[in-house]
Amino acid sequence: MASNINQDCLYSQSHEWVRVEGDTAYAGITDYAQSQLSDIVYVELPEVGTTYAQGDNFAVVESVKAASDCYLSLSGEIIEVNEALESEPELVNSDPYGKGWFVRLAIADASEIEGLMSPSDYAEFVAKAEEEGGH
């Protein structure tokens, strides 16, 4: 089953997306990630005000199968978290790029953006993962 890839986002190899808006960015996990995890039952989000370096573990998603770490694609300070996920973790399954966003951050180092994957690069990356990994 082909995964949905949002054209406005940039991607990481660990299947997180960021959507840059000026000095800030929204971040979450991709459609491919949510489909691999299956039904998500809990999302552990960071506190507003926490600062992370690129690649830091900033959230944990739990499905009925497993708990998985999520990594932040850009360094920065968390300025907002998606509180709706507390009561409706299934938003990550139904709308991973929209209502299922995780956090909004203040970008600390804009030069990191260049290193992220474009939608077309990520599409290729996922196609390869799907070929190796199964479905």
Place this chain on the structure above:
Amino acid sequence: MSEPIIYELGAAGRRGAALPALDVPTAALPDEESLRNELPLPEVSEVDVMRHYVRLSQLNYGVDIGMYPLGSCTMKYNPKMNEDAARLAGFSHVHPYQPAETVQGSLALMYGLQEALKAISGFCGVSLQPAAGAHGEFTGILMIRAYHLARGDAHRDIVLIPDSAHGTNPATTSMAGLTMVELKSDGRGNVDLDDLKAHLSNRTAGMMLTNPNTLGLFDEHVLEISELVHQAGGLMYGDGANLNAIMGIAKPAELGFDVMHYNLHKTFSTPHGGGGPGSGPVGASEALVDFVPGPVAVRADAEGPYSLVMPSQSIGRVKAFYGHFGVIVRAYAYICMLGAEGLRQASEIAVLNANYLQSILKEVLPLPYDRTCMHEFVLRGQIEGAPDVHALDISKRLIDYGVHPPTNYFPLIVPEALMIEPTETESKRSLDHFAQAMVGIVQEARTAPELLHEAPHHAPIRRLDEVRAARQLVLRWQPNAQD
């Protein structure tokens, strides 16, 4: 399910026992306001209780009913001789506060088990304190931390853990206040040596390795791994969950491990799961032997009395009294019954049984790491021609065939994992029954997938809604709760 919970069986005023008439003077209750009266205890008769629990026991599935191939759990049969031993009055009627000279038999048994576990593993010392496997892990990592602190190496705070590890390994590291770094596996299911080398540094406190690992594969580079970690100043933690594959064949201490826990409730046939409790003794190399938790049983010489001592640099007690003593008795009974030859044979047959099943089942399901396995192996629950069937559906359908499902969705590095461990206690006949069930289910998946999606059909409870159970937690029964 047809059986209500015990609260629903009761009726106000029903009693299980008739108390004799009061023959002592009455006294007023102290301060009635502070007494609790809201406890809604079930009010039931003796026969209500008896029938309720007997019916529940009949709904249960256990290793006394059939095969239980739950990978990495080593659900071997628990010989009933163990139960006889644990019920001997000399063991079951002693009190932990009795003076040592009045419990020499119990101390002799503790000493005997420590010595047997040392002989099996090659370690210098053993403590029977930890109450279960994860507790043994936690104990071992605390010992490694104490070792580094005693040497003034407080900066050693990183524990390396392969991506095939049990989830308890990272949890243990975190609970001990250390930081975990994950290592990749290579194409043969071993630890990726380049990744290991890249992560070793003067911050390395140690590495946690399960060998054979959770893919059921013996890490072919274990000696090199131990050497690299030791050269970097770290210590090796052995997760002993899979010891059942190597008893009498390889000694963990000789593979370079400095500390390892034993799961008495897996490898040494004591009850497991709901029948527990578990027991997770730790064995230690020369570097760590003085750090083991105490007290441990010692004997001055071959004729002298037994006593209990706290090792010189011990991390202290990790459990009240002397560990799970009743479990310790059962494990010692098992070891004495089998002897050294018997334990080796148990491992050999466990490995043979797993390879027999693997050779049949790899013809019908993908085997991602196609090597001779140890005591367990991991298949992928993906069936060509049945794209909507998942490992979970195969597991649920197995219940209809009267077999407990294998571990599924673990290890995490294998998508749709089915982790199968038959143990040495299954005969060829029961292995064939399991294999036939699996082969039949794979065929059903292609011809009638709904049979799998809706399974189990013949169990006391049909398919549970795991997602709803996780999202809408109901943690306590309440008398007037609506559905």
